[in-house]
Amino acid sequence: MTLVLLSFFIFLAIGVPIGFVLGITGVFGIMQIGGTEMLTMAPQRYFAGLDLFTFLAMPLFIFAGEIMNKAGITLRLAEFADALVGHMRGGMAQSCMVSSVLFAGITGAAVAEAAAFGSTMVPAMVSKGYKKPFACAVVVAGSIIGPTIPPSNLMVIYGSMMGVSIAGLFAAGILPGLIMGLFCMAVIAGLGRRLNLPKGSERPSLLRVVLAFRRSLSALIMPFIILGGILSGVVTPTEAAAIAVFYALALGMFVFRQVRLDDLVDMLVRTARVTGVVFLIIAAASILSWWMTFMQLPQMITHLFLGLSSDPAMIILMILLLLLALGMFMDINAILIILGPILGALATSIGMNPVQAGIMIVLALNIGLMTPPVGASLFVLSSVSGERIERITAAMWPFIIAEAGVLFMVAYWPSLTLTVPKFLGL
Amino acid sequence: MTITENISSSQQLGAASAALGARINKWVEWLCAGLLAVMVLDVGVGVFGRYLIDIPVTWSEELARYLMIWAALLAVSCGVARREHVAVTALLDRLSKNQRRMLCAGIDMLGFAFFAFLCYFGVGMTVDGSTQYATIFEMTMFIPFAAVPVSSALVCLQLVLTGVRDFTIGGSPAMLVKEAQ
Numbered sequence: 190m191t192l193v194l195l196s197f198f199i200f201l202a203i204g205v206p207i208g209f210v211l212g213i214t215g216v217f218g219i220m221q222i223g224g225t226e227m228l229t230m231a232p233q234r235y236f237a238g239l240d241l242f243t244f245l246a247m248p249l250f251i252f253a254g255e256i257m258n259k260a261g262i263t264l265r266l267a268e269f270a271d272a273l274v275g276h277m278r279g280g281m282a283q284s285c286m287v288s289s290v291l292f293a294g295i296t297g298a299a300v301a302e303a304a305a306f307g308s309t310m311v312p313a314m315v316s317k318g319y320k321k322p323f324a325c326a327v328v329v330a331g332s333i334i335g336p337t338i339p340p341s342n343l344m345v346i347y348g349s350m351m352g353v354s355i356a357g358l359f360a361a362g363i364l365p366g367l368i369m370g371l372f373c374m375a376v377i378a379g380l381g382r383r384l385n386l387p388k389g390s391e392r393p394s395l396l397r398v399v400l401a402f403r404r405s406l407s408a409l410i411m412p413f414i415i416l417g418g419i420l421s422g423v424v425t426p427t428e429a430a431a432i433a434v435f436y437a438l439a440l441g442m443f444v445f446r447q448v449r450l451d452d453l454v455d456m457l458v459r460t461a462r463v464t465g466v467v468f469l470i471i472a473a474a475s476i477l478s479w480w481m482t483f484m485q486l487p488q489m490i491t492h493l494f495l496g497l498s499s500d501p502a503m504i505i506l507m508i509l510l511l512l513l514a515l516g517m518f519m520d521i522n523a524i525l526i527i528l529g530p531i532l533g534a535l536a537t538s539i540g541m542n543p544v545q546a547g548i549m550i551v552l553a554l555n556i557g558l559m560t561p562p563v564g565a566s567l568f569v570l571s572s573v574s575g576e577r578i579e580r581i582t583a584a585m586w587p588f589i590i591a592e593a594g595v596l597f598m599v600a601y602w603p604s605l606t607l608t609v610p611k612f613l614g615l
Numbered sequence: 616m617t618i619t620e621n622i623s624s625s626q627q628l629g630a631a632s633a634a635l636g637a638r639i640n641k642w643v644e645w646l647c648a649g650l651l652a653v654m655v656l657d658v659g660v661g662v663f664g665r666y667l668i669d670i671p672v673t674w675s676e677e678l679a680r681y682l683m684i685w686a687a688l689l690a691v692s693c694g695v696a697r698r699e700h701v702a703v704t705a706l707l708d709r710l711s712k713n714q715r716r717m718l719c720a721g722i723d724m725l726g727f728a729f730f731a732f733l734c735y736f737g738v739g740m741t742v743d744g745s746t747q748y749a750t751i752f753e754m755t756m757f758i759p760f761a762a763v764p765v766s767s768a769l770v771c772l773q774l775v776l777t778g779v780r781d782f783t784i785g786g787s788p789a790m791l792v793k794e795a796q
Contacts, residue, residue: 200725203718204707206700208691209726216732232737232763239684242676245658248651248683424662427679431658457648464683465647465690466699472688520701563703 190484193218197477207520208466211527212473218480231476238475239468242427243349247342248464249430250297253437255456257295257408258305259448260441265405266291267310272393272401274374278381280389281317282327283374285310289331290370291405293338294412295433297345299558301463303332303566307573318387322584325570329581330373330588332566333555338366339416340433343551345426346471346525351533355426356419357544357615358551361606363416365548365599372591380587407440420613467522474526487531494535501539505600508532509553513593516557520565525554545599545606552596559585559592629783636776640696643689643769650686654679674751681749681759688766695726695773698781716782723778730767730774737764 193214200210216231223230257263270287277283288310289302296302306328314324336343339359348355380386402409415433418424424432441448481487494504512532515524529550536546558566561582571578598605661675694700707715741764744756 201703202706203722204702204704205722205725206702208700209722209729212733213725213729216729228732229736229739232733232740232760235733235737236684236740236760236763239687240680242680245654245679245683248687249655249658252651252655424666427658428662428665431655431662434655435659453652454645454648457651458644461644461647461651461686461690462693462697462699464651464687465692466694466701468687469691469694469700518703562705565701 190218190221193221193480201519207523208469208473210473211470211477211523215473215476215478215480218477218484222480222483230479234476234479235472238472241349243345243355243425244468244471245427246340246345246430247297247467248460249427249434250340250342251301251463252456252460253430253433254296254298254301254305255460256434256437256441256448257411258301259452259456260437260445261447262295262405262408262437262440263288263292263305263309265408269401269405269409271390272398274389276389276392277378278388279377279384279386281310281314281319282324282377282386283389285314285327286331286370286373286377289328289334290338290367291409293335293366294340294416295408296335297340297342298463299332299335299555300565300569302335303328303569304573306331307570311570311574320384320584321574321576322580323384323386325574325576325581326584326588327373327377329559329564329566329570329585330376330592331370332569333558333592334366334369334373336555337362337369337552339363339412339419340426340430341551342467343521343525343554344547346522347529347533347547347551350526350530351543351547353533353543353547354615356422357610358547359416359426360420360610360613360615361544361548362551363609364605365552365595368598368605369592369595372595373588376587376591407444411436420615470520470522471526474523478527478530481527487534490531491535491538501541502601504539505536505541505549508536509549509596509600512550512553513556513560516554516564517560518563519557520563521554521557524557525550542603542607544610545603548606549596549600552599556589556592556596559589625783629780632776632779633784636696636773636780639769639776640693640773644693647686647690647693650682650689654682654686657682677749677751681762684759685762685766688762689769691766692769692773695770696777698777720778720782723774727771727774727778730770734764734767734771737767740764 196217197210197214200213201207219227219230267284267288270284270291274280274283274287285306289306292302310328311324315321339362341362344358344362345355347353348358411433414436415429418429418432419426494507497507498504532550533546537543558564561567561578567578567581570581657675657679661672664670664672707718710718741757741760744760747756749756749759
């Protein structure tokens with residue numbers, strides 16, 4: 190067992206792609222258990238790890254996000270957000286945050302949102318006199334609201350693996366996501382005078398707000414179509430994702446007329462590439478997780494945690510710190526697939542609701558997207574804007590603290606996550 | 616004299632693998648896009664059939680899963696060709712260009728070993744799969760399972776071509792930062 194764990198960390202540290210590391214160490218583990226006779230387990234697990242209908246929702250949501258972006262939805266949402274909050278001090282940063290929340294109802298992945306916003310919002314803010322690291326930090330902080338407010342790829346993975354209702358998880362993510370947005374806006378407002386953020390535009394007339402609302406209405410409806418369908422139990426998440434794709438296609442091609450047929454090939458290729466990267470991790474992780482289950486590692490980790498403390502609050506704290514620490518170094522999909530089931534089961538065993546436990550884990554991992562040294566959203570912003578990671582990080586801390594605050598609220602205050610699912614009867 | 620010849624011939628080799636790798640990758644990407652397009656239509660047919668014309672389409676779900684697996688596994692090789700697979704690059708970033716070249720070559724070989732292994736044992740699984748039946752079309756599991764050995768062989772090929780490309784031309788073993796869009 191030491192060999193497997195040791196090679197895992199060494200390979201990871203020297204820069205072997207995480208998908209390769211998971212597969213190679215998984216094969217080591219299988220060889221250790223059963224010698225060469227069990228090696229056919231590896232391709233079987235590699236295949237079976239992907240063979241879930243709910244996973245279809247991921248490429249579909251990625252594709253829908255691509256289309257919405259190309260169709261100019263991002264800009265329309267930004268205009269509406271600007272009409273709402275653009276007049277405040279730091280108005281552009283505020284409207285960027287509001288757009289993130291609005292866009293979160295369409296996208297399920299933070300990196301997609303980070304890329305879309307980073308290439309448009311950061312230059313816009315910089316041209317208005319914002320410091321670039323701060324502009325990047327706002328976008329990064331906003332991007333992790335994307336996978337907190339449904340749809341969310343991480344919730345799809347967690348729900349599929351743990352047998353927890355994905356609709357329930359989606360409903361439970363809404364409130365924490367909105368609060369994260371509010372907290373970040375409070376941070377911007379609080380920093381406004383100290384950082385001397387530029388004053389916003391003039392207070393808009395009601396007419397302008399209404400017009401901006403109308404222009405973005407067809408995009409604002411989308412989350413309601415997706416969520417309404419799933420939460421009312423009429424369609425499955427996968428089917429809702431397919432409906433989102435067709436709705437986005439109809440908007441992009443016939444209403445806004447920004448998406449042409451040959452654009453579709455490019456968008457499909459990009460969707461395939463992103464899917465390939467994530468699915469390699471999922472497939473390879475299921476080889477390693479088979480070994481972990483065989484070696485009873487989940488039980489050992491659970492015993493370890495329960496041995497350290499019997500106080501539920503302490504155990505939850507340890508789970509959170511473990512996830513936040515790992516999230517700094519590892520890809521969050523990999524952590525979710527390998528540790529999600531173990532920690533989820535541990536949290537429910539001490540009396541936490543499975544849905545609340547799921548949101549807590551997903552949220553802790555999302556924060557890993559923006560913490561250095563390895564944070565996917567941080568990387569995307571750095572490469573899109575050309576700003577150094579260290580400088581973005583320095584501007585990020587107030588946002589990280591605010592969002593971690595929401596994480597702790599989720600962990601210790603059940604009604605924050607469970608009220609909406611209960612209200613909807615899920 | 617021999618040294619300069621060696622350099623130019625190794626660079627020629629690098630350029631040739633770069634060109635071949637890019638061409639194969641283009642085809643694979645189109646194939647993936649095609650598979651995904653069919654998958655989207657297929658799920659659409661399922662939804663349409665179930666909710667609008669009230670004729671449940673029983674095969675759409677299973678077909679969509681296998682299309683997704685084929686597309687995603689084939690796309691793994693695209694991630695290799697573009698060096699998009701997520702890795703911790705803190706160490707790589709600190710190495711000199713030459714050291715980085717060496718380490719990347721080592722990483723590529725490690726990856727090659729894994730996917731060659733998956734391909735070899737995947738063939739066995741696929742052959743066995745020809746006696747198992749999927750629930751639709753009376754199809755055997757041969758075609759779905761074949762995604763594992765076929766895609767793994769393709770990943771091996773791309774690892775060789777990309778490895779040779781980055782080792783010889785030196786270029787930039789582009790940092791494996793998670794690619795967004």
